[in-house]
Amino acid sequence: MFTLQELRKSVIAALWFMFLTFPILVIRVNPLERTILWRWENMLYVGLGVFFGSYAWRELLRRKERGLKRRAQGQAEEKTGFFQGLAENPKLILPALGLVLGITLLFPHLVNPYQISIMTLALIYVVLGLGLNIVVGQAGLLNLGYVAFFAVGAYGYALLNKHFALGFWTCLPIGAGLAGLFGILLALPVLRLRGDYLAIVTLGFGEITRIVLENWGKFSGGPTGIRGIPRPEFFGISFSLSEAILYIYYIMVFAVILTIFVINRLQNSRLGRAWVALREDEIACQAMGIDKAGVKLSAFALGAMWAGMAGVIFAGYNTYINPKSFTFMESVIILSIVVLGGMGSILGVVLGGLIMILLPEYLREVGNYRMLIFGSAMILMMVFRPQGLIQSKRKAYEFHQDKGAA
Amino acid sequence: MEQFLEYFLSGLTRGSIYALIALGYTMVYGIIGLINFAHGEIYMIGAFTALITATALAVMGFPPLAILLLAGLAAIIWSAAYGFTIEKVAYKPLRSAQRLSPLISAIGMSIFLQNYVMLAQTSDFLRFPALIPEFQWLAPWSHIINTPRFIILATTAVVMVLLTLLIRYSRTGKAMRATSQDREMALLVGVNVDRVISSTFIIGSSLAAVGGVLIASYIGQINYFVGFIAGLKAFIAAVLGGIGSIPGAVLGGLILGWTESFATGYISSEYEDVFAFALLVLILIFRPAGILGKNSTQKV
Numbered sequence: 269m270f271t272l273q274e275l276r277k278s279v280i281a282a283l284w285f286m287f288l289t290f291p292i293l294v295i296r297v298n299p300l301e302r303t304i305l306w307r308w309e310n311m312l313y314v315g316l317g318v319f320f321g322s323y324a325w326r327e328l329l330r331r332k333e334r335g336l337k338r339r340a341q342g343q344a345e346e347k348t349g350f351f352q353g354l355a356e357n358p359k360l361i362l363p364a365l366g367l368v369l370g371i372t373l374l375f376p377h378l379v380n381p382y383q384i385s386i387m388t389l390a391l392i393y394v395v396l397g398l399g400l401n402i403v404v405g406q407a408g409l410l411n412l413g414y415v416a417f418f419a420v421g422a423y424g425y426a427l428l429n430k431h432f433a434l435g436f437w438t439c440l441p442i443g444a445g446l447a448g449l450f451g452i453l454l455a456l457p458v459l460r461l462r463g464d465y466l467a468i469v470t471l472g473f474g475e476i477t478r479i480v481l482e483n484w485g486k487f488s489g490g491p492t493g494i495r496g497i498p499r500p501e502f503f504g505i506s507f508s509l510s511e512a513i514l515y516i517y518y519i520m521v522f523a524v525i526l527t528i529f530v531i532n533r534l535q536n537s538r539l540g541r542a543w544v545a546l547r548e549d550e551i552a553c554q555a556m557g558i559d560k561a562g563v564k565l566s567a568f569a570l571g572a573m574w575a576g577m578a579g580v581i582f583a584g585y586n587t588y589i590n591p592k593s594f595t596f597m598e599s600v601i602i603l604s605i606v607v608l609g610g611m612g613s614i615l616g617v618v619l620g621g622l623i624m625i626l627l628p629e630y631l632r633e634v635g636n637y638r639m640l641i642f643g644s645a646m647i648l649m650m651v652f653r654p655q656g657l658i659q660s661k662r663k664a665y666e667f668h669q670d671k672g673a674a
Numbered sequence: 675m676e677q678f679l680e681y682f683l684s685g686l687t688r689g690s691i692y693a694l695i696a697l698g699y700t701m702v703y704g705i706i707g708l709i710n711f712a713h714g715e716i717y718m719i720g721a722f723t724a725l726i727t728a729t730a731l732a733v734m735g736f737p738p739l740a741i742l743l744l745a746g747l748a749a750i751i752w753s754a755a756y757g758f759t760i761e762k763v764a765y766k767p768l769r770s771a772q773r774l775s776p777l778i779s780a781i782g783m784s785i786f787l788q789n790y791v792m793l794a795q796t797s798d799f800l801r802f803p804a805l806i807p808e809f810q811w812l813a814p815w816s817h818i819i820n821t822p823r824f825i826i827l828a829t830t831a832v833v834m835v836l837l838t839l840l841i842r843y844s845r846t847g848k849a850m851r852a853t854s855q856d857r858e859m860a861l862l863v864g865v866n867v868d869r870v871i872s873s874t875f876i877i878g879s880s881l882a883a884v885g886g887v888l889i890a891s892y893i894g895q896i897n898y899f900v901g902f903i904a905g906l907k908a909f910i911a912a913v914l915g916g917i918g919s920i921p922g923a924v925l926g927g928l929i930l931g932w933t934e935s936f937a938t939g940y941i942s943s944e945y946e947d948v949f950a951f952a953l954l955v956l957i958l959i960f961r962p963a964g965i966l967g968k969n970s971t972q973k974v
Contacts, residue, residue: 288755291748292722293794297729299801304730310794329767410774412781457959464709464777465958468909472951475906483944596902600785607778640789646782650775651767 274323282319289314328652372521381513386629388513388585391520392578394621397605398527398614399574404603405612406540407567408547410467412599413454413474417447417572419481419594421579426494426589427487436500440580447576448569455568459561474599481591493590500584516585523581527574528614534570535614543567544612597639604642607649610656619657681939682932687823687892689931690830694885695908696915696923697837698757698878704854704918705874706769711780712760713882714905715787718898720753720883721802721890722791728803742805749883756787757879758872766868784902792898799897802890822892833884834924837877841920846873854918903947910954916967925965929953 293314296305376384396418403411421443428434428442458469481488488494499512500519507515534540542563545553554560583589601624609620628638649656695717702710728745736744764783768776809821819827841847852860853870861867889904890896907930915926930950937949957964 284759288752288759289794291726291752292719292791295726295730296795297726297733299725299729299803302729302733304733404774408774410777457955460962461958465913465962467777468709468906468913469951469955469958471906472910472954476948476951479945479948600781603778603781611774636793637789639785640793643782643784643786643789647764647779647786650771650779650782651764654771654775 274326277326278319278322281322282315285318286311286315332652376514376517381510384513384517385585386626388517388520390622390625391517391524392582392585393602393605393625394524394618395520395527395574395578396602397609397617397621398524398531399571399578400602401606401612401614401617402531402534402543402574403567403571404606405610405617406535406547407543407564409564409567410464411470411568411571412467412596412603413470413472413477414571414575414602415594415596415598416454416474416477417450417575418579418582418598419477419591420447420450420572421576422583422589422593423481423488423494423579424576425580425583426497429497430494436498436580436584440577443580444573444576447579448573450576451568451570451572452565454572455565459564471596471599474594474596478591478594478596481594489590491591493588493592495588497583497587497589499587500581516581520581520585523577524618528618531614539563539566601642604646607646608656610658613656613658616656616658677939681935683819683823685932685935686928687826687931688935689911689928690827691885691889691904691927692908692911692930693924693927694830694833694881694888695904696911696927697920698882699909699912700915700917700920700923701850701874701878703912705850705857705871706765708765708776709780709909710760710765710875710878711777711905712764712783712787713878714901714903714908715784715791716753716757716760716879716901717882717886717904717908718896718901719756719787719791720749720879720886721896721900722795722898723752723883724749724805724887724890725800725802725896728805732803738805738807741803745805746884746887749887750880753879753883753886754876757875757882761872761875766871784905788898788902795898797898799895802894802896804894805887805891826888826892829884829888833881837881837920840877846870850874907947907950910950913954913964914957916964919964919966922964922966929965 290311293310294307296307297303298305375387396414400411400414403409403414424443424446425436425439428439434442454470454473458466461469482491484490499507500516501507502515506512542553542558545556545558546560546563546567550560582593586593605620605624606617607620608624609618610616624642628635634641695713698713698716699710702708702713724745727748728741731741731744760783764779765776768779806822806825809824841850849860849865849870850873852863852865853867857867860870886901890900908927911926911930912923913926914929915922915924930953933953934946934949938946941949
């Protein structure tokens with residue numbers, strides 16, 4: 269492993285990256301005061317980092333190659349990872365579910381309201397991740413404007429409440445329905461498009477929604493947004509602040525459970541299988557007599573509905589919304605939740621959502637590097653572990669060749 | 675009439691920049707069928723490299739013309755190097771992967787590069803030095819066309835001609851066309867496909883760098899986020915003209931430039947980006963292959 273050839277490769281990589289990052293990382297100019305700051309120490313860090321990093325990079329690539337080759341020859345189940353093993357052990361499922369439920373219910377009584385509200389936010393992202401998972405993970409349609417549906421839900425509640433004094437519980441289904449309608453509206457023109465075009469059109473749709481919200485001041489309050497959105501009440505009883513935080517937390521826990529239940533049921537339904545078929549091969553899927561348009565529309569609409577629901581809850585949770593909460597970067601964060609967790613896997617997305625939102629909250633120092641880490645994590649995951657933290661395993665009939673008979 | 679001419683020219687300038695960036699998208703797409711999301715970031719890095727080099731050289735006291743040439747050269751070299759490296763790191767290991775994987779990797783790369791520049795430099799807008807001198811001989815026509823615009827149009831025209839010659843007559847160009855028609859067949863007849871892909875990224879990135887330097891010195895300020903929206907617009911231009919088609923990218927860029935310029939001029943400037951996306955949706959509904967693209971039927 270530590271041969272001369274390997275050493276040469278690493279040295280070359282280190283020198284190349286030192287050259288590459290030279291102008292951006294080393295020199296810092298101030299055009300107004302006409303001063304230059306040389307930061308040579310950065311070059312040293314890059315050199316050392318790349319030197320050792322490239323060893324790991326090549327080793328991991330080799331390992332992946334070996335795994336692929338083994339699978340191609342059809343031999344030996346690859347080793348299941350630690351998380352994967354835990355997730356698939358049938359004996360552990362019931363106790364694990366009980367433990368998680370216990371923790372979720374006890375959690376708010378052990379920590380302060382701030383922690384509860386962070387957790388609520390993380391749960392909102394879990395629901396968003398699960399919703400996007402339908403579109404990206406199952407149906408294989410890359411939607412980069414997902415946050416627009418979130419915005420539709422949030423603004424739907426805020427505006428309906430402002431103009432028609434509708435309450436939270438009335439708005440929850442209306443918001444979800446509105447978002448679903450938007451999903452269908454967006455899906456109609458893009459039904460014929462292939463994956464990459466779809467990504468751009470949805471991205472454009474998300475940006476248009478944000479721009480309209482920012483500029484159409486009379487309708488949406490412009491960049492300042494809408495304040496004073498009421499928190500959810502319970503059959504006409506409204507709560508004090510700390511009670512309301514707790515209440516929204518429980519609403520969110522319920523929403524997550526509902527989402528998981530529905531999506532789990534969908535996964536093995538006729539529609540769920542049609543989505544997977546669409547993802548794997550569009551042409552073969554059509555040839556099998558699946559209505560491509562209908563299946564795509566339903567994926568978009570259902571994904572959008574969950575985002576709309578999360579949006580209504582978000583508006584009630586924050587009591588204040590503005591277009592800043594609905595930028596392209598939010599779409600990217602939700603997408604990375606799905607990608608990191610494992611496309612198509614429910615447990616993976618739940619874990620991904622909690623990690624992605626809670627980690628930066630508790631490690632404040634990484635806050636600045638958050639997006640940098642997200643970006644590199646997306647690349648590394650795609651290169652080395654495209655199936656995510658927890659791979660979704662589909663039910664399948666497998667044919668095992670009997671070794672003795674052959 | 676005066677106003678119309680003004681919009682027409684500003685659309686033309688804008689459009690030729692879009693075209694320069696769109697060429698990179700279209701060439702990469704033509705060869706490996708991937709939307710290189712990080713392409714806009716290459717353009718931004720080109721502009722940043724030019725700004726850093728130009729300011730550093732100005733502080734050291736170089737003459738303006740030398741600064742212009744050296745800054746442009748540095749931008750091209752480093753952008754090409756970034757393009758080359760991005761392909762090796764984020765796309766090459768994924769050649770045989772699922773359709774969605776390289777796309778997500780590309781988005782990751784784009785976000786990584788944006789934040790890398792933001793953290794290493796600054797999140798504020800930086801003033802870009804006025805590199806382009808005023809041409810005295812253009813003075814009589816100054817009410818129609820000013821020097822920066824003239825330079826942008828002339829440079830774009832020269833670059834386009836060079837690129838066309840390169841693709842039509844050089845060995846690399848032939849290999850590129852062969853690879854884009856049928857990668858496996860090209861491999862069989864002895865084309866080094868890996869090298870062709872690398873050179874595509876290098877050429878595309880150099881074009882983006884030229885575009886970046888030109889537009890940055892025209893507008894006069896840059897920050898780490900300029901690549902994102904410019905990249906999107908250039909992508910729209912590429913789709914408009916028919917992705918994979920080089921004259922299509924130029925045509926698409928110009929049409930997009932004019933659309934934006936006339937629409938912001940006559941309708942509303944707040945919704946500038948909306949027009950571009952609306953145009954994209956329209957073209958995808960009515961002619962998904964683009965204006966010059968061939969309608970190819972997918973065979974199984």
